[in-house]
Amino acid sequence: MGQKDTIILGIESSCDDTSAAVLKNNTILSNVIARQEVHEQYGGVVPELASRAHQQNIIPVVDAALKKAGVKKEELDAIAFTRGPGLMGSLIVGTSFAKSFSMALNIPMVDVNHMVAHVLAHFIEEEGKKPPSFPFLCLTVSGGHTQLVLVRGPLDMEVIGSTIDDAAGEAFDKAAKLFGFPYPGGPMIDRHAKTGDPDAFQFAKPRIEGYDFSFSGFKTSVLYSLEKWVKEDPNFVQNNLNDLCASVQRTVIDILFHKLIKAASDLKITEVAVAGGVSANSGLRNRLIEEGNRRGWNVYIPKFEYCTDNAAMIAMTGKFMFEKGLFADLHAAPFARWSIGF
Ligand code: KG4
Ligand code: ZN
Numbered sequence: 001m002g003q004k005d006t007i008i009l010g011i012e013s014s015c016d017d018t019s020a021a022v023l024k025n026n027t028i029l030s031n032v033i034a035r036q037e038v039h040e041q042y043g044g045v046v047p048e049l050a051s052r053a054h055q056q057n058i059i060p061v062v063d064a065a066l067k068k069a070g071v072k073k074e075e076l077d078a079i080a081f082t083r084g085p086g087l088m089g090s091l092i093v094g095t096s097f098a099k100s101f102s103m104a105l106n107i108p109m110v111d112v113n114h115m116v117a118h119v120l121a122h123f124i125e126e127e128g129k130k131p132p133s134f135p136f137l138c139l140t141v142s143g144g145h146t147q148l149v150l151v152r153g154p155l156d157m158e159v160i161g162s163t164i165d166d167a168a169g170e171a172f173d174k175a176a177k178l179f180g181f182p183y184p185g186g187p188m189i190d191r192h193a194k195t196g197d198p199d200a201f202q203f204a205k206p207r208i209e210g211y212d213f214s215f216s217g218f219k220t221s222v223l224y225s226l227e228k229w230v231k232e233d234p235n236f237v238q239n240n241l242n243d244l245c246a247s248v249q250r251t252v253i254d255i256l257f258h259k260l261i262k263a264a265s266d267l268k269i270t271e272v273a274v275a276g277g278v279s280a281n282s283g284l285r286n287r288l289i290e291e292g293n294r295r296g297w298n299v300y301i302p303k304f305e306y307c308t309d310n311a312a313m314i315a316m317t318g319k320f321m322f323e324k325g326l327f328a329d330l331h332a333a334p335f336a337r338w339s340i341g342f
Contacts, residue, residue: 008077009066017036018054027124031305079107082095084335088334110317134271136271145167160263161259164213196247212259
């Protein structure tokens with residue numbers, strides 16, 4: 001007789017996506033994501049509207065994930081939920097749901113750190129893909145975080161560098177806002193950059209020590225340059241949109257890779273991964289492949305749907321923690337801030 005299957009329900013509600021996923025052993029059976037379009041008109045996520053939308057979405061999303069997976073709730077072994085970091089009102093919805101569901105089903109729940117989960121998305125089993133070997137470096141780039149993580153084991157990781165101001169996703173989104181794109185504008189920059197010239201415009205790059213990142217100088221330089229150019233030509237943005245997007249994208253990627261290359265070389269690590277919403281960026285994915293070829297790295301890029309916020313990565317992390325008996329109890333309150341660390 002083979003080993004009993006482990007089936008885990010993952011719940012993600014840290015920001016503006018409500019997601020539920022079912023993981024059987026290391027394979028994802030379903031990963032349902034309800035995106036909240038309500039924020040587009042405001043140019044950023046409005047926390048109160050996000051938590052209200054999570055309230056409306058959570059039950060239908062979980063129901064859809066179970067149905068899609070063909071799994072009955074009685075078959076679940078555990079519920080993994082995002083405890084933080086994120087927006088408090090959003091986290092409370094997922095946390096409260098996980099508590100009541102686990103109590104009703106009398107199964108354990110596992111409290112997952114969202115940033116750890118972005119890294120462990122690489123361990124979701126997929127045909128033709130192998131996970132990184134330990135130790136590896138992971139550049140986790142999202143709308144709220146930019147971290148360079150040294151991963152020694154699934155539950156043994158250390159942030160060796162992080163942003164001292166804006167996150168990489170924020171840098172994309174803020175530049176996109178100046179170009180007139182709705183929130184989040186990162187994917188629009190990516191789309192327009194494809195046919196633009198990345199050398200057309202130069203923007204400021206930071207000079208800071210170690211493995212930390214900074215994007216505030218870059219952001220200010222995009223703002224001031226645009227103000228100047230638009231004064232000279234009111235149609236400047238429309239006339240140069242693709243080149244502007246390509247140049248912005250190139251600068252953000254240069255800033256990220258400057259530190260990634262330095263860390264890989266200092267630590268003599270050749271297993272290099274990216275994770276988080278910004279790792280959906282096609283320029284960043286191509287750059288990682290290029291640098292990998294040039295430097296003899298083995299590179300790892302998650303499947304597109306596991307880059308941006310999703311519950312599949314929460315379930316995967318939950319599985320690692322479940323195996324170690326790392327359970328949460330009913331007192332578990334969400335953490336708006338929660339650093340990686342075990
Ligand atoms: O990980 P994620 O879904 O949510 C957070 O935890 O923040 O990341 C969202 C961020 C947003 O800033 C969004 O603009 C950015 O990821 N993003 C992209 C792309 N797709 C998503 N940025 C640039 N190019 C993309 N293709
Ligand atoms: Zn995220």
